[in-house]
Amino acid sequence: MATRSPRQARSADKLDALRAAAGRLLIDQGPEAVTYRGVAVAAGLSPGSASYYFENRDELYAAAVEAAEEQRTAAAQARAESLDTQPRTADEVARLLIEVTYAPHVADDVVTLRLEPMLAAQRNERLRPTMAASRPRLLEALATVLTRSGHRSPGADDLDLLVQVIDAGLMYAWARGSEHVIDDATKTVARILTLIDQERQVDQERQAG
């Protein structure tokens, strides 16, 4: 087993701290906040220290996206698993799904702050694998919300469809100048949930009949 010298250990700790800080800044304040100086200060290190660990802005941003996805999926899972099991209305479930997708916190500025940077990361060939890797864990958290709310967990394709509808709902509400982006998207997502749920009822009735 490889052992690390105290110097190496300190260096690894600093790198961890910088990564975590970069992820938090990306989630809380958006891509512009991910600067060498901002990340170092947020990590409690000297302002110049980040440039020692990340060769260029792309490296720093890639680390931020990776950490942000880890923080997001961990928060999504924790939020989903904190729910007790009880029947919930389509509107309640829709809102929970939005909150879990954009864990740890979501507000009406979610489109510019998080959705657009995440879509941009997906489009970026270097960052795409990071985004794809966190997807299964996110879908699992959404499935947990559904099963704990008395809904059958849909298949992987429908879970993916749900995420697309969440994003489309948020984006359209925002593009239309709505001041209640999350409320508006909730209605759209609730409609899809109702349609998916209806299919379950039909299946059950056909099995029973």
Place this chain on the structure above:
Amino acid sequence: MATRSPRQARSADKLDALRAAAGRLLIDQGPEAVTYRGVAVAAGLSPGSASYYFENRDELYAAAVEAAEEQRTAAAQARAESLDTQPRTADEVARLLIEVTYAPHVADDVVTLRLEPMLAAQRNERLRPTMAASRPRLLEALATVLTRSGHRSPGADDLDLLVQVIDAGLMYAWARGSEHVIDDATKTVARILTLIDQERQVDQERQAG
């Protein structure tokens, strides 16, 4: 009734030609193609003539968006009404809905060429009313596709949902680096159609029962 002098008539004709050319350029080549010079040349006028009619680039672009929406909705309606009435599969209908939404022509570069500029126009306070005004006519064309394919025309909310799913499907396929953006989106839209159609069957069965 006001009459126009020959000079005024020529001036109005030129303005119409410039507007139509701006719309075509926007649809065929995207926002960057909408320049004073490009629009004038495309309209068959002298390169400097557009600056006489549009005070600044924003005026020119607003005229392009307005003309493009007119051309798009006219083409959408014409395409929908060219269809004969016959049963079509969910996949066939989904593809037609995508083609009609992005009439007069759609290809795998639709996200950067048309979807993103159209979302940006929606977000722009000056252009938003133009985008909103063309929406009902577009939804009507989509309803025509559905009824001519043996599907019940869904309510306005579900038609709006369909357009959101079309856009989400295109955007996700593109963000994931797919080379078959329209094929991928077709599957997503077909799934929603199946869910909406299922609801119709359930309603019919309940009425019959």
